[in-house]
Amino acid sequence: MELTDYIRILRKNWLVIVVATLLGVGVAAAWSLTRTPEYTTSSTVFVSTQAGGTIGELQQGSNFTQSRVTTYSNLVTTPVVMNPVIAELELDTTAGSLAADVSASAAVNTTLITITVTNSDPTQAADIANALAASLTSAVAELETPDGTDTSPVRLSRVKDALPPLKPSSPNVPLNLVLGALVGLALGVGAAVLRSVLDTRVRSSRDIELVTDRPLIGAIAFDPKAKERPLIVHADPRSPRAESFRALRTNLQFLDMGGRSSFVVTSSVANEGKSTTTINLAIALADAGKRVALLDTDLRKPKIAEYLGIEGGVGLTDVLIGRARIADVMLPWGDRSLFVLPAGKIPPNPSELLGSHQMQTLLTVLERDFDVVLCDAPPLLPVTDGAILAKATSGAIVAVAAGRTTRHQLGGAIDALQTVGAKIAGVVLTMVPTRGPDSYYAYGYGYGYGVYGEPPTDESARASARAARKATRGTRRKASDSAPATTSETVLSSRPQPPAPGPQRGRPTP
Structure with missing residues (x-):
């Protein structure tokens, strides 16, 4: 099939394509309106070490913390960090269920850990994020304290507190509508092409x-x-x-x-x-x-x-x-x-x-x-x-x-x-149609019906x-x-x- 064939198919089946596109937008809108709004917020923790004042000791401490940041990020979703938060905020959930709404990440070559929480209540989402940052600080301090000492060489400091978000993060209605329109358009074009391929009637x-x-x-x-x-x-x-x-x-x-x-x-x-x-x-x-x-x-x-x-x-x-x-x-x-x-x-x-x-x-x-x-x-x-x-x-x-x-x-x-x-x-x-995509050529262009044009x-x-x-x-x-x-x-x-x-x-x- 040539490009002109596809253009003819689109012109001939434009109604099917438009209906499919509108149907995709409608489905996306209905899905978005029936979803419960979710709010996302995050807190940030800085990881550092208590090293000496020489340049070599500072460099050694920095390498140590960068190598341990990923490990500390993975601790966020473990029961040792989750359970204290559940008890403190009196949440009616388990560590496994709460972990599904929590994520932690560390940027490459940094010692910053970002804890992100998603919840249907914006205030509760901020409280959980801040509580997880505090719980992670306590858990790392306890785990990194050497035997026979009272202090840990690793220190976590909360550098950004989570705030209640003003707008929901999901559903993203504009994005969903665009995706619905694209999916509907693709289905409409596909149906039009399939219909043309399966149509065995002589048209041209x-x-x-x-x-x-x-x-x-x-x-x-x-x-x-x-x-x-x-x-x-x-x-x-x-x-x-x-x-x-x-x-x-x-x-x-x-x-x-x-x-x-x-x-x-x-x-x-x-x-x-x-x-x-x-x-x-x-x-x-x-x-x-x-x-x-x-x-x-x-x-x-x-x-x-x-x-x-x-x-x-x-x-x-x-x-x-x-x-x-x-x-x-x-x-x-x-x-x-x-x-x-x-x-x-x-x-x-x-x-x-x-x-x-x-x-x-x-x-x-x-x-x-x-x-x-x-x-x-x-x-x-x-x-x-x-x-x-x-x-x-x-x-x-x-x-x-x-x-x-x-x-x-x-x-x-x-x-x-x-x-x-x-x-x-x-x-x-x-x-043969005189107009539309199946027209053979323009018949009688510029000519009237009779002497008086009737x-x-x-x-x-x-x-x-x-x-x-x-x-x-x-x-x-x-x-x-x-x-x-x-x-x-x-x-x-x-x-x-x-x-x-x-x-x-x-x-x-x-």
Whole structure:
């Protein structure tokens, strides 16, 4: 992972990090407030020897006391020093318990002993420290007195008395809050990184590169109103999402597909935006002057007729079984060179129909008569229809929903296409956020929605659908009025012709 990846993780999981940090501060504050305040104070004892007045004797005495200071420090926590203090102050404790609150230390190359006492009562802490200094003085004098003499050559003098502290030494609330914040921050960052590592959803081109070497040919911007206006290139051509489809159109024209121009648009699972991607791409290609054939080859859950507002009762299935001709069921849509072949009735054997010789012949004829042929196919993981159809076309375009599809699902879809020998033209990332850490790039920067800068209303979208139905109703001819074809050659003999000028060619009102 690079530095930019960590920055993206932090931006994406900033809420988790902030909550963890605040939780750490809260735990530290609660712990600090529930602790009993402790007060610490200390007294200092000076160790000296009663030596002669010559320089040599003074030096010898100094070396002696420095060598014994550590020993005297260790005596502070022994019963011989503790018990007299307990008796004098009438403490309800033992020498071992009192020793837990007492420490003694001696600075290097000095003869000073510092006795430190911690207690919940500041006055008692000072009394214990002073009493321990006095008790240590008495104990050392007794231990260092030679036999047969009345005085000890070692003398301890208290040079600093302990005073009751004004502020508690613990808990240290500011320090605890800082430590709690640091621990919470570390846990939040760790959780964010772990969450990112365990997250297998496809969010960027780098995630796609981990699964396949096929190029990313388009990134479709997310539109929260996509269900209300699925035909975004037609309804709102200046929106960021419409611009995404035009960029996809441009990239598609640079693909080398061996001279062919038929594509299957599919996905790993349902609800990844493959149908709206197919339709809007077809409209964008038609706007660029291409003759486009749009086929609804999803013979299980067809959506093309519903989105475009045309009749879909007769269509592809009728052509494949020889009950209708292409010219009778393939309809022009809007004031464009776009012709639509609905799915027709849902058959009991979709896979067999899509893999039949009639379907291959149909694609061959359409590739000859049109600049681009787009087929909206079912998802690859639930059924095999898309993989079978992709083998008969120049390539498959796999739609991947950003933040929804997992790398495992995308890998399964790629394997399904490669198993049948289908060529993968590229991958289209749909529902890409336009803002935030997962945004692919800035869509539509500096551009408004329309002439007046306002997005189309729901009523205008419905008016668009009504106008589309009106535009295609005049060119509709029922398949039952024509003589049924008996062979695939007869079925495919009539090439779609542009409709005659008139009201039926009117462009749907946006």
